[in-house]
Amino acid sequence: MESHRGTPEQRLKELADQASVEALGLDEHVWRHSGPHKNRMITGVVDHTRPPRDANGKTKPFARLLDVQVGRSGAVAEEWLASQGRDFTSKIRIAAIDPYRGYANAISATLKEADMVVDIFHVTKLASQALDEVRRRVQQDTLGRRGHAKDPLYRARRLLLTGANHLTEKMATKLDALLQEGDPNWEVTITWTVYQKLIDAYQQSDSHDMVTLIDALKDCPIPEVARLGRTLKSWKREILAYWHTDRSNAGPTEAINNVIETTRRIARGFRNFDNYRLRILASASGQRPYRQPPKPVRKGQPNHAE
Template identity: 90%
Template sequence: MQATLLPPGLVGGRDAVGSTPAKHFTTRAITWAVNQLLTRDVVISALARDLQVGWRTLWKAIEGPLQERLKEISDQASVEALGLDEHVWRHCGPHKNRMITGVVDHTRPKRGKDGKTKPFARLLDVQVGRSGAVAEDWLASQGKEFASKIRIAAIDPYRGYANAISATLKEADMVVDIFHVTKLASQALDEVRRRVQQDTLGRRGHAKDPLYRARRLLLTGAN
C-alpha cells in the first residue's frame, strides 16, 4: 500500500555504498515515518520507497524511536491517577501567555514485598495556557478509553481545572494535591497569627514578640 505524500526537506545527502540513493535521516524524517506507521494503514516498504531507501535501512533508523513511542502509548494507556497543575514558564518578555498547564501521571506502581508503594510522577504533556478549556480539550483529545481508566484526578484549587475534570472524567474522584492543601493551611494559620497579634498589641509583630518568634514553629511543628 502506498504511503502519503512525502513532505519536502526530510532527507538529504548521499549513501557511501554503491549508487543507491539512500539518505541521511533527519529527526523530522524519522518522526514522520513513525507517525505514518502509527496513524495510517501503511507498511514499512511503502515508506522506504517514498524515502528512496531500502527496507533494512529505514527499519534500522526508526526501530528505536518506534519502540519508544509504543512504550509511551502503552504507559499512557495505564494511567489511573492524573494530575493537573499550572506553571509560569516565562516571567518576562513580549509573550502574551506566560502560563502553561502540566499534565502528570501519578499512578503508583504495584506494591513491593514490604507492602508499600513509592511516590511516582511522570510528565505526560505540557499545554500552553491555564484555563478550564485548555485542560478539557486535552482530556477530550485522549479519547473515552483513556478517560474511563482514570480513578483519581489531583488538581490545584482552581475552578477551571475542576470544571474540566467534572466534564470529562465523570467517574474519577477529584482531590486537591497535598502541596496546595499544605500551602493553604499554612497560609490560614499565618493569617490567624497576624490577626491575634493585631488584636492583642495593636501592631505588627516585632522580633521579640512571642507570636512573631513562634511563627516558624507554628508552621513546622508536628504537634
C-alpha cells in the same frame, strides 16, 4: 548518548503507548518569565499510575509527564483531556489537583468516572495561611502596629507552624509562654489548635476526624477560621477522597515540576515553546537516556579525550 528525536506529538504518542494511564495530576507551571502574561503559564498533565506492588506490598515511586499546553485554565485542561478520546479518559480512576476550580471543572466534564483528590499539602497550606493571618491581625490589634523582633507573636511565628509532634518540651514551653503574653483573647491559640487537628486528621486511618473538623469550622467566631471552614466544606468530597484512593496526592506532579524546572535552568531558559515542550517531555518521561560511562583516568595519566 542516545538522542531523543521526533516531534512533541510523536513523543507523546510513544509515551501513551507504553501503558494505560489510570491516575493523573494537573498543575500549572511557569515556562518563561517574559512575554505576554497569559503565555507564561503552562498546564502540565502527569501520569500518577502506580506500578504493581512487590512481595512486601510496596510500590516504587513513579511519575511521568504526558504533555504540557500553554495557558493555565480549565478550558486548556478540558480541551486536552477531551482530545485524548474516550479510550483514554475512561481508564482514569484518580485525578489529583490543587484546590483550583478551573481544573476541577475540567475533570468533572471529561473524567466522569474518576475520583478527584485535592492535594494534602495545599489543604494544609490553607490552614497555615489562616493561622498566619490571625497572628498578624491579633498582633496589629494588640500593639497597633506590625510585629517587631522582640514581640511575642512575632517570635512565635515559626513555632506556630511546627507540627505539635515535632515540638520538643523546651519549644512547647516557649510557645505557651509567648501565646500567654501576646494572645489575650485566645484567637491565635484556637487557630493553632485547628491547624494541628487538621494535620493530625491526615494521619488517621479513616476520614472521621476530618469530617468532624470540617463540619465544626464554619461556626467558629474567628473570621479567618470560619472562612477556612467554608473553603474546606466546598472541597469536602475531594478532600475526603484522599482516604478511599489509597492516600493519593499531588506529590508525583510536584516531582515532575522539579525535573521540568531543572531542565529549564540547565538550558538557561527557552524562547520557543515547541522546543521547550519536546525537551521536557524527553526529560520527564519516566525514562532516562543511556549514557556511555566515562573511562576511568588514572592519577597522573594524560586524558587523551581532552
